[in-house]
Amino acid sequence: MMRDIADIRRDYEGGLLDESVTPDAPLPLFEEWLALALDSEGDDGNVMTLATADSQGIPHARIVLLKGVDERGLVFYTNYHSHKGSELANVPHAALVFWWPSLGRQVRLEGSVVQIPEQESDAYFETRPRGSQLGAWVATQSVEIPNRHWLEERRQRFEQVYDNQKVDRPANWGGYRVTPEMIEFWQGQPSRLHDRIRYQRRDDQWTKVRLAP
Secondary structure (H helix, E strand, O other), rough: OOHHHOOOOOOOOOOOHHHHOOOOOHHHHHHHHHHHHHHHHHHHHHHEEEEEOOOOOOOOEEEEOOOOEOOOOEEEEEEEEOHHHHHHHOEEEEEEEEEOOOEEEEEEEEEEEEOOOOOHHHHHHHHHHHHHHHHHHOOOOOOOOOOOOHHHHHHHHHHHOOOOEEEEEEEEEEEEEEEEEEEEEEOOOOHHOOOEEEEEEEEEEEEEEEEEO
C-alpha cells in the first residue's frame, strides 16, 4: 500500500543564505552551489528540469542534463527536432530548476535560449561514448514508434553504417544555451522559513532581493 503522502514531512536544516554576503552577480554563487552538488549528489548533480512553452502557451517540462556553464549561460544538448526543440524554435525562452536534496537547495533560472555554434556541438559530440553518438542517430526523438524492436533494428543499421568509422554528429542534434535573466537561490530552513535570494538582470546589470519563503 502506498504511504499517505499528506503525512510525509521533512524539516530542512541548512546554512543561512544572507543577501548581505552574496555576490553582486549570481554566476559565482551558482558555480559554488553546483560544485557542492556534484560532490554530494554524485552523477545526479547536473540534473535539471527544463520547462518550455508551445505556441499556445502550454508549458511542458522534462529532465535534461546540464553539460556546460560559463558567463554566457548554461548549455544542454538534444535533438533539434524533438518536442522541446520545436517549442524553442517558436518560443525561445525556457525555465530551469535544479533540486539538490542532500543540500536542501534549489535553484530556479529563466532566460532566453539560442542554439550554440556548430563547432561547439561538434566538440562536445566527440567526447560522448560511441554508443551515445550512435544513439543520436538512432533516436528520432519524440516521434511515435511501433515498438522496442524498431529501435534495435535501427541501432544495428547505424552500427553497420559507421563500422570502423568515426561517428558524425547529426545536423539535427546539438546544444542550446540558456542565457539567464532571472536566477533564484533557495536554501531550505527549519519550520519552512526558507531563505530565497532572487537575482534579476536589467540592462546587463544584476539586482538582487530577498523574498519571503
